[in-house]
Amino acid sequence: MRKKITGFFILVIVANMIIGCLLTTEMSLQAQSISTDVISVDGRKLFEVSEAGQFSAESRAADANLILREAVRFPDPVKVEIVEINQLPVILVNSRHLLTVTQEDTFTGRTKQEQAKIWAQRIREAVQQGQEERRLSYFWRAILFAVLSILGAIALHLMLGWVWRYWLRRLVPREVNHPETGAQPKGIELFLKLTLFVVRSLLSIAIAIYITDLFPLTREWSRRIANILWMSLTSPVISIGESSYSVINIIIFISLFFGVLATAGTLTNLLRSRVLNMTNVSRGVQESIAVSIQYSLIFIGTVLLLQIWGLDISSLAILASIFGVAIGFGLQGVAKELVSGFVITFERAIEVGDFVEIGEFMGIVERLNARSTHIRTLDDIVVIVPNSRLLDTEVVNWNHRASVSRLVLPVRVAYGANINTIRSTLLEVAGQNNDVLKKPIPLVWFQNYGEDFLNFQLLVWIAKPRKQFQIKSDLYFKIDETFRQQNINIPFPQRSIHLDSGSFPLQLSPQLENSLSQLSEGLIALLKSQLQTDTSYDANNESAKNQQKK
Template identity: 55%
Template sequence: MRIGLWMSAILYITNLFPFTRQWSYQISNILITSFTSPILTLGKNPYSLTELIVLVGLLFGLVIFAGTLTNFLRSRILSFTVINRGAQEAIIILLKYGLIFIGTLVLLQIWGLDISSLTILASALSVGIGFGLQDIAKNFGSGLVLVFERPIQVGDFVEVGEYTGIVERIGARSTEIRTLDHVSIIVPNSRFLEKEVINWSHRNPISRLHLPVGVAYSSDPKAVQSALLEAASKHPNVLQTPLPLVLFKEFGNNTLNFELLVWTTEPNKQFLLKSDLYYIIYEVLKQREIEIPFAQLDLHLRSGQLEFTPEMQLALIQMVERLSNQESYIDSTDPIERGTEGVDI
């Protein structure tokens, strides 16, 4: 648009003066010829630059129309239905790309472009697209698999590698995950199919959490079990069906190791739930005088007599004599010890 405004201003100014009017006509004829003369022939139909620009504008308008329509459908219709969020997003994605595909075919037919004439061009570009855009094609295919098989859905709480968060959007090429810190992570779709993904919300949102606890060796295991179960019963987000469970894991180096197993329907809040439970566990163990030890090391020195061999005794005597001789030599050379004889005052 900026270039067009500059060209229009130049042509208008040059057309005002007689000696530059001829240049204005020549430039105008060159521009008109450039935009109206055929530059591409598909089949029997020639197409000019202006016609191609109009076609690109119509296709761009089609994409905007499909996005606006699907957003209206999501916010005004599907949001009031009983369909879950993942199914709503699947319907939106299929409808959006279906409208774009069908609309593109209709526009090309109305424009008079024979679809069969594009087969030669498509075959010529297929090798280049296969090598240059293979990652995009792989991610696009993975996106279709995610939409149809639905191993993950919008709203699921997932772990992908080092990232943990809620799935906000499943696109054609990538998926958006919002972490617990409200940071959006864009993950390629192929990663969900090539690597292991933990989906805490898949089919059954009820999940079990593990909380390891270590106590001193002087503690009664039954009392520890009762204390941990009491702590689990005090939290409202811990399910009582299935019941919480306490496992005696092992005899550790410094502690008796237990593990508290609890069930929850909100796995996306598991970090807050674990923190609350540890607060409660600490208070309950403190009330019942159950010690939580820390790692420590006891060093015991055995008492007795240290015996020396004759060789060791001789070596020690020689070392003591040598040290005493050195001290006597230092004392004899000290000017303070020698006094002030021979010094004129």
């Protein structure tokens, strides 16, 4: 989400720059049209004319272009000739006055007659070509070229995607901290995606310009828009000090900056995986060294890039001094949050859209501000967490440098079940769930033998950490249903008591034994008398019932 918002704002800024450049270029073109103007046929520039006496360059070009447009519409061969009127060569097209060549129209070292002959030849060739392009045979040939160019562009578009998926991504070193998922470093991946997007965009623009240039009716507008767009991209739009920069310069600068980030990330990953792993220092020290080197490379590369670009970096020292004065006046807390936000944003350990766990809070990162981070929990409650807490405490990020997460589901089965059946059943249940990824494939681990159960673990990978509790619940429901269908028992706690029938270990005195025997005899006699009483009572009741029946 954060990448989409950032890309949208970049597109808006670039669009505003392009619109401003278009307006500026249009005004400059209008200013330039005061002195010279273009003679063209179907958008093809032939030559430029200047002012001549009381006739402006714009009026001379408008009259000539009107005559040429009428000439190319008729299939009859065009007749271009040069006559001399008042010692000035005049170009006639089908006996109509097209243009008078003056001294202002000629180049240095060339006479008016020579210039008129050159222009007449260009007009003749351009009109003939325009008439040829208006024939039906050329129209169908242009349609064929347009279709072939579109198909070629689609094929090239798909080929670029294939190169991105199967070649460029293999050149990027795998992330060391996630060998199972093989996640790519996001800096390099973003740079390659941006490059792919720019190449595809340029390809689409080139194909659109080529197709519109095939047809004479659209060629003039196509070339006019292309010229305005090119001048807009190359015209200065930003002035910093004595240097001016165009849109192309800005795009190149941004691309080089991403290149610096990608190069620093690649060198750091190579250093981490090839050099630091061979040392005996702890992993934390290795990571600290790698991060320090990465930041140093980025800082040095950025400074060199700014100097090569001609920017004055003395303003950075001024900002640093202002920041130090602010800290001295008691803004340590604010500065701490600002620096923490800068570190989080620059390090990209936490991004918008990541599913994180901070203490007792678990949710999706919705916004990264300068001083705080907004997290929407599973209860749809937004929790505002200071940025410094994200650096001071442990944060579990389920999406960091990887798009998948693993869930572990403990499963206990009673003794007597076939472990191969249990394994196949668990894998079948995992494969039927739509939220469980097919790659990496689910796994079943046999952990150990318990006191009264077999201990298994079902390992599945998901792409939506926010739904992990729902996915676990669905899997457990399905596991219980499947186990009941296949008569696989789930154990419950059991305790067994075993009594030995041997001699009682205690020794009683004769008096106590005599008393216990008398007590037992008395109890037996009492029970017998009670039993006789109950029997006689039942007999009397039975006889009474018989007499009533009679």
